[in-house]
Amino acid sequence: MSTGGKNKLVLGYGTCGIAAGATAVKDALENELATGKYDAYLDIAGCMGFCFREPIVEVTDPDGRSVIYGDLSPKRVSRLLEAVAGGEVIEDWVVRRSDEPGAGEGDFLANQHRIVLRNCGNINPESIEEYISTGGYEAARKALTSMTPEELIDEVGKSGIRGRGGAGFPTGTKWGFARKAKGEQKYLVCNADEGDPGAFMDRSVLEGDPHAVIEGMIVAGYAIGATQAYIYCRAEYPLALKRLDIAIAACHEWGYLGQGIFGTDWDFDIKIKKGAGAFVCGEETALIASIEGKRGMPRPRPPFPANEGLWGKPTNINNVETLAAIPWIIANGGDRYASVGTEKSKGTKVFCLAGKVRRSGLAEVPMGYTLRQVIFDVGGGVREGKEFKAVQMGGPSGGCLPASLLDTLVDYDAITATGAIMGSGGMIVADSSTCMVDLARYFLSFTQEESCGKCVPCRIGTKRMLEILARICSGEGEPEDLERLDILAGDIKAGSLCALGGTAPNPVLTTLKYFRNEYEDHILRKKCTAGVCPALITLHIQEDICTGCGACAKICPVEAISGEKKEPHAIDADTCIRCKLCLSRCPEEAIYAE
Amino acid sequence: MDDKGCECKQRFADPDNQEPLLGILERYAGEKGALIPLLQDTQEAYGYLDEKIMRALAKGAGYQLSQVYGVATFYTQFRLEPIGEHLIRVCHGTACHVAGAELISEEISNFLGVKDGQTTPDMKFTLESVMCVGACSLSPIMIVDEDTHGKLKPANVRKVLKKYRGGNGEKEE
Structure with missing residues (x-):
């Protein structure tokens, strides 16, 4: 990319970067650059994917060589700028360099295949000009000026792309239904209600490349015959909402939204609807109810939204990631997209790597990669050299897979066969310090809270399952509880209208299947081997390590820790409530749970 | 991490003052299905959804109070109690x-x-x-x-x- 003869600095300025302190780095950079001492300028971009090294700056010199630096702070800014001015590379801070792909964390990117994230981290998401400079809006222009809606639907069908929101329904087929539905007014909805805890792909795409989503919507709207569209986005994503606002306003100025767009007689406009916090609204019919201003409760289907959706009109709903891939598919052809991936899962999938994985961040890989490739080659394996225990995929609707399934392919059907789901793309890695029973309890407490209450098996069943799991975690589980969980799980799946209830038991079923020994440890041996469940652990101080600093005794809320100054301390197990505050407070790491 | 001090004491309107609510009602007048944005803006103005305000909102926008209360208690974003500084x-x-x-x-x-x-x-x-x-x-x-x-x-x-x-x-x- 041309930098205009100067050094170009691009700061990662998505939510992850800002949370890590990018604003202070931005201020410091701006102040230093304002002195005029340096032949460089600053721009911003969305998430580059390297969330684990934020705040991040990419430096591109006039020859086009780029170095990405991580872990920046205001204090490091002047050192950075001096190095840039002197043409020097600060090896210790390098995350990636273009001239040495193996340096730093280079293989994090090298092992990816970026279609949806093609612009994320590369362009300023608040500038429509930068998006256009990458060929942006050419796909929409091509679609509207030289293709018929049917040709578009064919092209998307050929690509084989399936809905990236989790269910994996073929997008081309879905568009075809909405196209054929009878009705003068049709609607398009972009589902950006990313409520799955541990998933932030949609947020990153909206923050990093909002125009890609809008362009995808223009194409989709034209293909199905919808002139009005909505983006239903979580209110918890203020930066994504702000960048969407900016992008939509720019599109109106450029004639890409509004009346007679791209010089044709086609009208198309987008309105933003802020979600108010309800996981169930990711479900299509609940989402529609929410846009209509009602409680977000699903309804029976049929009629499907394609025939009777928003305000009773034909409505097509696509996920953010799906829509962001559409311009690429139209520009490069469905066949090219379909050349990536497996037989029934085409293209790429964006994953959010989090939990105990070393490189926690945003990664896009071709379908057909193994989970091992995603977690180890891209994600760098487990943190602190610990052993891999499980990967949780698909959030509250998904499941936990053990090490023996690491060679499972990233493919809708292969993952579903394990009992987990592809889901929206959250991947949480667990190591030996994660208790699988506690993790199952955590997800059930989530779905129990988020159940809309309409279907009794979901409303009451998740509550009963949660009670049983809580009982097991507190050491009061009975051997019969495992069968009770199994029966309840079957009833909830069978008796729920929507996917929330239909998949809520998955975290329990998969942990029961793959980590049954942990349930048995809790119930029969009254042990939590991961050292997580308070009722089943005891805390000890290692005498030979304890320096007697007294930090633990000071923080203990029940005064269970005693000892002379500078002498090893001890914990009174009868008084101890196992809150583990001492464990995190100890500077010597002398306290352990067992 | 923005280091701006917030203007906490004055940041929310008093529930006895209906003026901000009237402005919000006007903003969404005639728009169908606007109950959620109405409540979002109202909460932004008052910090929470006071009973008095919810009654006035229901009346002003033509909803049953039960509808307003139903939506306000369904979504986690809405608060029925004032929040701290x-x-x-x-x-x-x-x-x-x-x-x-x-x-x-x-x-x-x-x-x-x-x-x-x-x-x-x-x-x-x-x-x-x-x-x-x-x-x-x-x-x-x-x-x-x-x-x-x-x-x-x-x-x-x-x-x-x-x-x-x-x-x-x-x-x-």
Whole structure:
């Protein structure tokens, strides 16, 4: 990319970067650059994917060589700028360099295949000009000026792309239904209600490349015959909402939204609807109810939204990631997209790597990669050299897979066969310090809270399952509880209208299947081997390590820790409530749970 | 991390003052299905949804009070109680849970003497658990007002919160 003869600095300025302190780095950079001492300028971009090294700056010199630096702070800014001015590379801070792909964390990117994230981290998401400079809006222009809606639907069908929101329904087929539905007014909805805890792909795409989503919507709207569209986005994503606002306003100025767009007689406009916090609204019919201003409760289907959706009109709903891939598919052809991936899962999938994985961040890989490739080659394996225990995929609707399934392919059907789901793309890695029973309890407490209450098996069943799991975690589980969980799980799946209830038991079923020994440890041996469940652990101080600093005794809320100054301390197990505050407070790491 | 002091004392309108509500009603007049944005804007103006305000909103926008109350209690974003000067949101997404978010919440509860969803009697702090804020690589996380504090340990929670204890909602540095 041309930098205009100067050094170009691009700061990662998505939510992850800002949370890590990018604003202070931005201020410091701006102040230093304002002195005029340096032949460089600053721009911003969305998430580059390297969330684990934020705040991040990419430096591109006039020859086009780029170095990405991580872990920046205001204090490091002047050192950075001096190095840039002197043409020097600060090896210790390098995350990636273009001239040495193996340096730093280079293989994090090298092992990816970026279609949806093609612009994320590369362009300023608040500038429509930068998006256009990458060929942006050419796909929409091509679609509207030289293709018929049917040709578009064919092209998307050929690509084989399936809905990236989790269910994996073929997008081309879905568009075809909405196209054929009878009705003068049709609607398009972009589902950006990313409520799955541990998933932030949609947020990153909206923050990093909002125009890609809008362009995808223009194409989709034209293909199905919808002139009005909505983006239903979580209110918890203020930066994504702000960048969407900016992008939509720019599109109106450029004639890409509004009346007679791209010089044709086609009208198309987008309105933003802020979600108010309800996981169930990711479900299509609940989402529609929410846009209509009602409680977000699903309804029976049929009629499907394609025939009777928003305000009773034909409505097509696509996920953010799906829509962001559409311009690429139209520009490069469905066949090219379909050349990536497996037989029934085409293209790429964006994953959010989090939990105990070393490189926690945003990664896009071709379908057909193994989970091992995603977690180890891209994600760098487990943190602190610990052993891999499980990967949780698909959030509250998904499941936990053990090490023996690491060679499972990233493919809708292969993952579903394990009992987990592809889901929206959250991947949480667990190591030996994660208790699988506690993790199952955590997800059930989530779905129990988020159940809309309409279907009794979901409303009451998740509550009963949660009670049983809580009982097991507190050491009061009975051997019969495992069968009770199994029966309840079957009833909830069978008796729920929507996917929330239909998949809520998955975290329990998969942990029961793959980590049954942990349930048995809790119930029969009254042990939590991961050292997580308070009722089943005891805390000890290692005498030979304890320096007697007294930090633990000071923080203990029940005064269970005693000892002379500078002498090893001890914990009174009868008084101890196992809150583990001492464990995190100890500077010597002398306290352990067992 | 923005270091702007917030203008907490004046940030919300008094529920006896209906003027902001009238402006909001006018903004959405004639728009169908606008109940959620109406409630969102109202909460932004008043800080929470007071009963008086919900009654006035229902009447002004032509809804049954039960409809308004039904929507306000369905979505987690809406609050029916006033909040303190500083809002502490502890993330309980999966990554944060695995990283020990429960210990963080517990330590805050111990320090402030309030449980999840409660406000300290001096109206300084409101403690809230929230689902994933999407900054998983920094887990565990708490957000105080607009500032994100990541990679937290229970042991340094008190130190962070003490900064917000100063007068006039200004942080002590």
